Amino acid sequence: MNDEIVATVTLQDIAKAAGVSVASVSKVLNNRPGVGDESRRRIIGIADQMGYQARTSRGQSSAAIExxxxxxxxxxxxxxxxxxxxxxxxxxxxxxxxxxxxxxxxxxxxxxxxxxxxxxxxxxxxxxxxxxxxxxxxxxxxxxxxxxxxxxxxxxxxxxxxxxxxPDNRSAGWLATCRLLAAGHRRVMHVTLPHRTSLVRRMDGFRDALEEAGLGFDRSRDVLDLGKEGVLEYQSALAIRRALNDGRLDGVTAFFCSSDLVALGVVEGLKEAGFAIPGAFSVVGIDDVAIALYSRPPLTTIRIDxxxxxxxxxxxxxxxxxxxxxxxxxxxxxxxxxxxxxxxxxx
The missing domain is CATH 3.40.50.2300 (Response regulator)
Structure with a gap:
C-alpha cells in the first residue's frame, strides 16, 4: 500500500470496520488499557490490514509492542x-x-x-x-x-x-523512622543488608529522620549491618542475638528493618532472648509481604504497591x-x- 493510501486511513475507518467506538481504537493504538483482549486483537489486525500508521508528535512512526x-x-x-x-x-x-x-x-x-x-x-x-x-x-x-x-x-x-x-525507598525509610520517633523512641537501630542501591536509600531515609529530630547519625552505632555480621537477611535473628550478647543494643528501644524478612527475624531473635514485642522493643519493616500480617504479633510495616x-x-x-x-x-x-x-x- 502506498503512502497516499496510508495517509487517508483514519481512526473512524478502523472503528467502522471493527464495529467498535473511535475511543476504543484510540486506546488500542496508543497502548492504553480499557479494551478487551478480543476487541484489541481485532482492532490491531484491521489497522494492519488497512495500512494505518500512527504518528507521534515528533513525526516518527509509533512502533507496536508485541x-x-x-x-x-x-x-x-x-x-x-x-x-x-x-x-x-x-x-x-x-x-x-x-x-x-x-x-x-x-x-x-x-x-x-x-x-x-x-x-x-x-x-x-x-x-x-x-x-x-x-x-x-x-x-x-x-x-x-x-x-x-x-x-x-x-x-x-x-x-x-x-x-x-x-518505590520511594528514601521516603519509606524516613516514614518508618519518624513513626518510631513519634512513639517516643530515641535510640533506634537500623538492621539492613545494604547490598543494593534501594536498601541504601532506605538507610538514607533513616538517617534523614534522625538528623531532623536532632539525634544525629553514627553508622557504627545506629546500623546493624548483616553483611558485616556474615549473615543473610533471613538470618537476622542470629545477628540480633549476637548484638545482645555483645552489649551493642544497650539503650536501643526500637528497630527499623530494611525489609519485612529482616524485621521478622529481629522479632524472632528478641523473643527467643525473652523480650516481649512490642513491650520491650518496637519493630517496623518495609514491603508488607503477606506473612507480615500473620506474624505474631502482626508487623507494622511500610506498604509498597x-x-x-x-x-x-x-x-x-x-x-x-x-x-x-x-x-x-x-x-x-x-x-x-x-x-x-x-x-x-x-x-
Whole structure:
C-alpha cells in the first residue's frame, strides 16, 4: 500500500470496520488499557490490514509492542514474594494489551549474570526488556550497547541511560523512622543488608529522620549491618542475638528493618532472648509481604504497591518503544505506613 493510501486511513475507518467506538481504537493504538483482549486483537489486525500508521508528535512512526522479555535473577523469581508480585503486575499489564511476555532467569551476581544476559542478547533479534531488580553497572552497559529498549524495575541506572521505576525507598525509610520517633523512641537501630542501591536509600531515609529530630547519625552505632555480621537477611535473628550478647543494643528501644524478612527475624531473635514485642522493643519493616500480617504479633510495616511497580514499568517501556527519543527518567512510586502491633509508645 502506498503512502497516499496510508495517509487517508483514519481512526473512524478502523472503528467502522471493527464495529467498535473511535475511543476504543484510540486506546488500542496508543497502548492504553480499557479494551478487551478480543476487541484489541481485532482492532490491531484491521489497522494492519488497512495500512494505518500512527504518528507521534515528533513525526516518527509509533512502533507496536508485541513481545517483552523480563530478565530477573532466578533467586528473586523463586524465593521472593516481592518480586513475584512485581512480575505479576507486569504480566497483568501485558495481558491487557495482548502483549506476549517471556521470563528469562539469570544468576544474581557477576560474572555469571553478565554471561547469562549476553546469551539472551545474542539470541534476541528484536524485542524489549524489563530488568527486574537488576541494575549492576556492567549489566546496564550490556543492555545499553545492545540498542534494545529497556526499563529497570526496582532498580536504577545512576548513569541515567536507562529509565527506571522504584518505590520511594528514601521516603519509606524516613516514614518508618519518624513513626518510631513519634512513639517516643530515641535510640533506634537500623538492621539492613545494604547490598543494593534501594536498601541504601532506605538507610538514607533513616538517617534523614534522625538528623531532623536532632539525634544525629553514627553508622557504627545506629546500623546493624548483616553483611558485616556474615549473615543473610533471613538470618537476622542470629545477628540480633549476637548484638545482645555483645552489649551493642544497650539503650536501643526500637528497630527499623530494611525489609519485612529482616524485621521478622529481629522479632524472632528478641523473643527467643525473652523480650516481649512490642513491650520491650518496637519493630517496623518495609514491603508488607503477606506473612507480615500473620506474624505474631502482626508487623507494622511500610506498604509498597508491588503490582503497581510492575504495571508502571510496563507502561514506561511502551512509551519508550512508541517514542525512542523520550528522555531518560526515574519514577518513584509512593509508599504507605501500615499500622499493626509491633510499636509501643515509651516515655
Amino acid at each position: 513481545r517483552v522479555t523480563i530478565i530477573t535473577a532466578g533467586e528473586y523469581y523463586s524465593n521472593s514474594q516481592f518480586y513475584a508480585d512485581v512480575i505479576r503486575g507486569i504480566l497483568d499489564a501485558a495481558s491487557s494489551q495482548a502483549v506476549s511476555v517471556d521470563v528469562r532467569l539469570v544468576a544474581r551476581y557477576l560474572p555469571e549474570a553478565d554471561s547469562d544476559i549476553d546469551k539472551i542478547l545474542k539470541e534476541a533479534v528484536s524485542g524489549a526488556f524489563l530488568l527486574v531488580g537488576l541494575d549492576d553497572p556492567e549489566i546496564i552497559e550490556r543492555i545499553v550497547a545492545s540498542g534494545f529498549p529497556a526499563i529497570i524495575v526496582n532498580g536504577a541506572d545512576r548513569s541515567m541511560r536507562i529509565s527506571s521505576v522504584t 508491588r503490582l503497581e511497580l510492575g504495571r508502571v514499568g510496563f507502561v514506561m517501556l511502551q512509551q519508550k518503544i512508541a517514542d525512542p527519543s523520550v528522555g531518560v527518567r526515574h519514577v518513584d512510586i509512593g509508599v504507605e505506613l501500615i499500622e499493626r502491633s509491633t510499636i509501643a509508645r515509651i516515655g
